[in-house]
Amino acid sequence: MAAPTPSNEVKRLRALAEYDVLDTSPEAAYDDLTALAAQICDVPISLLTLVDSDRQWFKSRIGLERAETPRDHSFCAWAVSDGMPLEVEDALTDERFAANPLVTGDPNIRFYAGAPLVTEEGLALGTLCVIDRQPRRLTEAQASALQSLARAAMAQLDLRRQNDQLRALDRMKEEFVAVVSHELRTPLASVVGYLEELRNEANGPLNDTQLRFLDVVDRNADRLLSLVNDLLFLAQLEAGSAGLSIETVDLAAIAAEAVDSCRLAAAEKGVEIVFDAPAAVELRGDGRRLSQVADNLLSNAVKFTPAGGTVVVRLVAGDPTVTLSVSDTGVGIAADELAHLFGRFYRTRAAASAAIPGTGLGLAITRGIVEAHGGTIGVESASGEGTTFTVSIPRGE
Amino acid sequence: MESDAKVILVADDDEDIRALVSYRLTAAGFRVVEASDGQEALDLALSEVPDVAVLDVMMPGLTGVDVTRALRADDRTQGVKVILLTSRSQEHDVAAGFGAGADDYVTKPFSPQELQARVNAVLARR
Numbered sequence: 316m317a318a319p320t321p322s323n324e325v326k327r328l329r330a331l332a333e334y335d336v337l338d339t340s341p342e343a344a345y346d347d348l349t350a351l352a353a354q355i356c357d358v359p360i361s362l363l364t365l366v367d368s369d370r371q372w373f374k375s376r377i378g379l380e381r382a383e384t385p386r387d388h389s390f391c392a393w394a395v396s397d398g399m400p401l402e403v404e405d406a407l408t409d410e411r412f413a414a415n416p417l418v419t420g421d422p423n424i425r426f427y428a429g430a431p432l433v434t435e436e437g438l439a440l441g442t443l444c445v446i447d448r449q450p451r452r453l454t455e456a457q458a459s460a461l462q463s464l465a466r467a468a469m470a471q472l473d474l475r476r477q478n479d480q481l482r483a484l485d486r487m488k489e490e491f492v493a494v495v496s497h498e499l500r501t502p503l504a505s506v507v508g509y510l511e512e513l514r515n516e517a518n519g520p521l522n523d524t525q526l527r528f529l530d531v532v533d534r535n536a537d538r539l540l541s542l543v544n545d546l547l548f549l550a551q552l553e554a555g556s557a558g559l560s561i562e563t564v565d566l567a568a569i570a571a572e573a574v575d576s577c578r579l580a581a582a583e584k585g586v587e588i589v590f591d592a593p594a595a596v597e598l599r600g601d602g603r604r605l606s607q608v609a610d611n612l613l614s615n616a617v618k619f620t621p622a623g624g625t626v627v628v629r630l631v632a633g634d635p636t637v638t639l640s641v642s643d644t645g646v647g648i649a650a651d652e653l654a655h656l657f658g659r660f661y662r663t664r665a666a667a668s669a670a671i672p673g674t675g676l677g678l679a680i681t682r683g684i685v686e687a688h689g690g691t692i693g694v695e696s697a698s699g700e701g702t703t704f705t706v707s708i709p710r711g712e
Numbered sequence: 713m714e715s716d717a718k719v720i721l722v723a724d725d726d727e728d729i730r731a732l733v734s735y736r737l738t739a740a741g742f743r744v745v746e747a748s749d750g751q752e753a754l755d756l757a758l759s760e761v762p763d764v765a766v767l768d769v770m771m772p773g774l775t776g777v778d779v780t781r782a783l784r785a786d787d788r789t790q791g792v793k794v795i796l797l798t799s800r801s802q803e804h805d806v807a808a809g810f811g812a813g814a815d816d817y818v819t820k821p822f823s824p825q826e827l828q829a830r831v832n833a834v835l836a837r838r
Contacts, residue, residue, distance in 0.1 A: 429743060499768065500799040504821035505728040511824055512735065 430465035552683030599711030724755035750774025
């Protein structure tokens with residue numbers, strides 16, 4: 316006899332489809348649960364069953380060869396129909412199952428106990444069930460354990476669905492950023508290109524005021540472009556598709572260059588830069604991107620250090636890990652802000668209140684680059700006592 | 713002399729970019745023909761057989777990379793120099809372009825003067 320169709324069948328099947336689990340490969344997390352159920356209930360067969368429109372399909376199975384059977388023969392469909400645990404002591408003496416081919420033939424079911432897998436909305440998707448070839452009953456403890464394991468299986472299914480949803484969101488976010496970046500670059504190309512033609516003297520002279528205004532347009536087009544570039548690069552870093560060009564680079568030379576390019580700004584502010592590094596520190600990495608890391612950390616340190624302060628750049632050539640630290644005697648970062656520091660568009664209160672320019676993308680990119688090299692970045696700071704950023708990068712190969 | 717001018721095919725679905733490139737290259741003494749998508753670029757390439765094709769990568773329908781591949785596959789257009797305009801500096805776009813047979817690429821936004829220099833450079837190559 317086939318189980319009655321649940322009253323919420325349409326909703327139930329839609330929910331089952333949303334979990335996107337039918338016909339997927341076996342997974343250890345589910346196999347562990349059926350193994351445990353078989354062991355606790357002391358039976359040869361245990362199944363994690365999902366009741367589909369015309370079949371029952373087993374996400375995990377112990378002691379049974381087939382991956383699915385027709386729904387008409389399903390014991391689990393009865394538990395799903397009721398949404399309640401079902402225990403059948405002896406199928407041969409139960410009119411619902413006595414003529415069932417799974418009872419009269421292989422696998423010769425006599426005993427069945429199933430606990431439904433119920434979603435938060437109260438929809439029963441299937442069961443975790445145990446089966447024996449001889450009549451018997453579960454002890455109270457076994458029945459209760461079976462229900463606990465069914466809840467664990469349901470929690471696992473929920474987790475799977477949430478992961479799928481998060482991955483889909485992630486993909487959407489990456490595509491969005493890539494498309495937006497592309498759509499911004501084309502108009503920017505027009506702005507930048509026509510500006511160049513405007514300045515071209517072959518097209519007639521411009522007066523000083525016009526030239527000054529064009530400088531402003533130029534500068535802002537540049538700013539917009541670097542913002543778009545940063546966003547695109549960050550999206551690539553997060554997607555793991557940044558495509559670093561890895562070669563042997565000298566981090567000491569890279570750090571020295573960063574220090575040199577900051578000297579002028581530091582001197583103008585009255586900030587001293589101390590650079591302490593061995594002659595050469597070779598590692599496998601993307602030189603252009605590592606320069607970006609050193610530039611970002613150093614320019615931040617100079618930006619946030621008042622006159623009379625000191626920025627110390629130290630490179631330690633450890634093996635297998637090289638450590639670059641940038642310390643300043645600047646305004647420091649409050650404890651509650653440290654956790655957000657590497658987030659996109661995050662700006663500290665100090666930066667905002669002192670109107671220090673920046674997009675809030677620099678540290679997010681810095682961390683992304685360091686992590687893409689298999690390294691780590693950390694920060695220590697206290698308000699008013701300066702900040703130290705420490706980057707550790709494996710030498711690689 | 714008009715008839716001696718090298719012919720440049722400029723293909724971009726963005727009208728302003730197309731006009732910018734045409735303006736620069738016309739001012740530099742080239743004869744420019746314009747296409748607003750990949751298919752038109754391909755048709756025009758077969759009828760005009762330009763010396764250089766400046767192709768936007770991201771065009772609807774046939775992309776610049778598709779057009780490059782088609783040009784290389786046809787005896788009549790095999791020798792056309794190709795410069796791709798890409799809006800992304802990602803390695804794989806560039807690699808796909810060179811793989812299809814492009815001679816050079818320029819990333820948007822670009823300097824029109826630099827593009828002109830690149831056109832001259834590919835023309836100088838034999």
